Amino acid sequence: MQQPGFLDDLRRMSARVGGNILLVQGAGGNSSVKHDDVLWVKASGAWLSEARDKAMFVPVELAGARAALAAGNEKMPVAGGFGEITLRASIETSLHALMPHPVVLHVHAVNTIAWAALDGVEGELAQRLQGLAWRQLPYRRPGLPLSQVVAEHTAKTRADVLILGNHGLLVGAESCDAAEALIAEVERRLELKPRAAPAGDLRALHRLCSGTAYRPASDEACHALATNPQNFALATKGSLYPDHVVFLGPALPSLAADGDLGKLVADAESQNVPPPVALLVPGAGAIIRQDASAGAEAMLVCLGLVVARIPETAKVRYLPGPEEQALLNWDAERYRQQMMKARSA
Numbered sequence: 001m002q003q004p005g006f007l008d009d010l011r012r013m014s015a016r017v018g019g020n021i022l023l024v025q026g027a028g029g030n031s032s033v034k035h036d037d038v039l040w041v042k043a044s045g046a047w048l049s050e051a052r053d054k055a056m057f058v059p060v061e062l063a064g065a066r067a068a069l070a071a072g073n074e075k076m077p078v079a080g081g082f083g084e085i086t087l088r089a090s091i092e093t094s095l096h097a098l099m100p101h102p103v104v105l106h107v108h109a110v111n112t113i114a115w116a117a118l119d120g121v122e123g124e125l126a127q128r129l130q131g132l133a134w135r136q137l138p139y140r141r142p143g144l145p146l147s148q149v150v151a152e153h154t155a156k157t158r159a160d161v162l163i164l165g166n167h168g169l170l171v172g173a174e175s176c177d178a179a180e181a182l183i184a185e186v187e188r189r190l191e192l193k194p195r196a197a198p199a200g201d202l203r204a205l206h207r208l209c210s211g212t213a214y215r216p217a218s219d220e221a222c223h224a225l226a227t228n229p230q231n232f233a234l235a236t237k238g239s240l241y242p243d244h245v246v247f248l249g250p251a252l253p254s255l256a257a258d259g260d261l262g263k264l265v266a267d268a269e270s271q272n273v274p275p276p277v278a279l280l281v282p283g284a285g286a287i288i289r290q291d292a293s294a295g296a297e298a299m300l301v302c303l304g305l306v307v308a309r310i311p312e313t314a315k316v317r318y319l320p321g322p323e324e325q326a327l328l329n330w331d332a333e334r335y336r337q338q339m340m341k342a343r344s345a
Contacts, residue, residue, distance in 0.1 A: 003055045006033075006035055007040055007057055009175070009176040009177075010031060010033045010051075010057065010103070010176055011051045011057075012051075012052065012176070013031070013105075013177065013179065013180050014031045014042065014051035015049055015050070015051040016180065017029070017031070017048060017105065017107060017180060017183065018047060018049035018050070018051060019049045021301060021302070021305070022109065022110050022187070022305065023108070023109050023110075023183065023187070024048050024049070024107050024108060025108060025243070025295075025298040025299055025301060025302040026047065026243075026247075026293075026294065026295030026296075026298035026299060027044075027045050027046060027047055027295050028107075028108045028168075028243050028299075028302075029042075029106055029107045029168075030092055030096070030105075031048060031051075031103075031104070031179075032057075032093075032096040032103070032104045032105075033102060033103050033176070034062060034102050037061070038060065038061065038079045039059070039060040039061075039065060039096055040057040040059055040060075041057065041058055041089050041093050041096050042057060043056045043057070043058050043087035043089060043090065044087070044088045044089065044090050044091055045088075046087070056087065058078065058088070058089040058090075059078065059079035059082050060076050060077065060079055060089050060093055060097070061076075061077045061078070061079045062097060064076075064077035065077065065093060065094060065097035066097050066098070069094045069097060069098060069147055069148075069151070072144065072148075073144075074094070074143055074144040076089050076094065091142055091143050092146070094143065094144060094147035095146065095150060095170060098150055098151055098154075099150075099170070099172040100158065100172070101160070101172025101173055101174065102173075102175070103172065103173050103174070103175055103176050103179045104170070104171070105173075105180070105182075105183060106169070106170045107168055107183055108168040108169075108243060108302065109168060109169045109183065109186070110302065110305040110306045110309060111187050111190040111191050111192050111309060112163060112168060112169040112186065112187065112190055113166075113167070113240065113241055113302075114190075114192055114306050114309040114310050115163065115190055116136075116163055116164060116166055117165075117166050117240045117241065117306075117310065117316055117317055117318075118310070118314045118315060118317065119316075120315055121314075122136065125190075128189045128190055129161065129186070129189060129190075132160065132161050132185075133157075133158065133160040133161065134160070134186075135153055135154065135157075135159040135162055135163070136162075136163040136165070137150060137153055137163065137164055138165045139164075139165035139166040139167060139317075139319065139323070140165075141242070141326055141327065142167070142242055146164065146167070150162065150170075159172075160173065160182065161182065161186055166240060166241050166242075166317060166318075166319055167242060168241070169186060169187075171186070192309035192310075192311070193309070194305070194309050195224075195228055195230060195231065196228070197223070197224035197227045197228035197231060198227040198228070199220060199223065200216065200220060200222075200223025200224075200226075200227060200285030200286070201257075201283070201284040201285060202216055202285070204257045204281070204284040204285075205257075205281060205284055205285050205286075205287055208255070208257055208261055208281060208287065209261065209287055211262065212261045212262055212265065213275075213290050213291065214261060214279075214288065214290060215287065215288065216285060216288075217278070217285065217286040217288050217297065217300060218297065219300075219301045219304070221301045221304030221305050221308070222278075222285065222286040222297075222300045222304050223284075223285030223286055223304075224304050224308055225280055225285075225286055225304045226254070226280040226282055226283065226284060226286055227283060228308070231304070231307045231308055232254070232280060232282055234307045234316065235251070235252045235303060235307050236251055236252050236254055236280060237251060237316075238250070238251050238316075238318030238319065239251055239318055239319045239324055240306060240307075240316075240318065240319070241306075241319070242327055243299050243302070244299065244303055245319065245324050246299075246327055246328070247277065247295060247296045248277050248296065248299055248300060248303065249276060249277055249328075250319075250328075252276075252278060252279065252280050252303070253276045253279050253280070254279060254280040254281065254282060255279050255281060256282065257281050257282075257283065257284045261279075261287075264276075264279075276289075277292055277296055278292070278296075286300060286304075
């Protein structure tokens with residue numbers, strides 16, 4: 001389906017935002033614009049960074065989407081009159097339909113995620129975001145549950161900025177440029193200095209991976225998860241946000257540099273479970289499966305960027321086990337992963 005010309009501003013803005021790994025990683029994040037009672041929203045599994053080059057915006061009936069949300073229906077109705085549509089709208093389309101703004105932008109901004117995974121920070125958030133129309137919301141699974149809590153909390157007061165618990169950042173604005181500027185302003189105000197970490201020990205990682213289906217991760221942000229003890233403790237204790245679970249599995253397993261990676265894989269296979277997507281090697285760095293998608297590695301980078309920004313004395317709130325299982329068994333997320341694998345093929 002050819003994308004209408006009025007989407008050009010959305011395409012350009014989406015590509016700029018999607019190309020900044022501090023804001024969007026892989027197929028994470030989504031954007032939309034409302035035009036003539038139609039909501040044009042990013043397709044599930046598409047990469048915002050490729051918005052200039054690929055047709056990725058799906059037309060959804062705005063009134064129908066809001067009616068579906070009110071009825072507790074997660075399936076969003078595609079608008080007619082635009083030819084054959086083979087893509088599926090973003091799993092968070094209901095969020096975009098719910099927000100009254102012409103342009104809505106949702107990102108997994110690393111500073112915001114770091115704050116959104118902490119307890120007891122309401123006062124500091126209020127101070128940093130003073131002057132903005134913002135709200136902080138509790139964690140809910142993306143899709144219908146998240147949209148329902150957004151509807152509940154925004155029914156009383158319009159908000160332009162939503163800090164989504166253990167998830168990310170959602171903003172609404174009158175234009176694409178205004179939405180992009182608002183994202184930048186929030187991240188500027190919430191900026192946290194990342195902890196320093198020694199470089200990864202690539203020699204030790206290559207030695208551990210030799211003869212296996214694993215390789216060292218490509219980015220130093222991934223290795224910092226294992227070379228800084230505080231980062232290691234945070235990353236292996238639990239899951240911080242949905243994409244962490246969906247693409248990397250709950251928490252992150254670890255293996256000593258002199259451990260037996262082949263045995264770990266064999267043990268997993270004997271139990272009919274997939275081997276870990278990635279593992280941390282304390283003091284050395286991170287390794288990842290050779291067949292992992294580019295999106296999965298981007299999520300590992302994101303985890304490194306987020307964890308390094310969590311203050312050492314902070315009270316971290318991890319996703320409960322039932323929420324992790326809900327994400328792993330969610331059909332919408334399995335579809336998104338399939339789309340990402342097809343992109344990598």
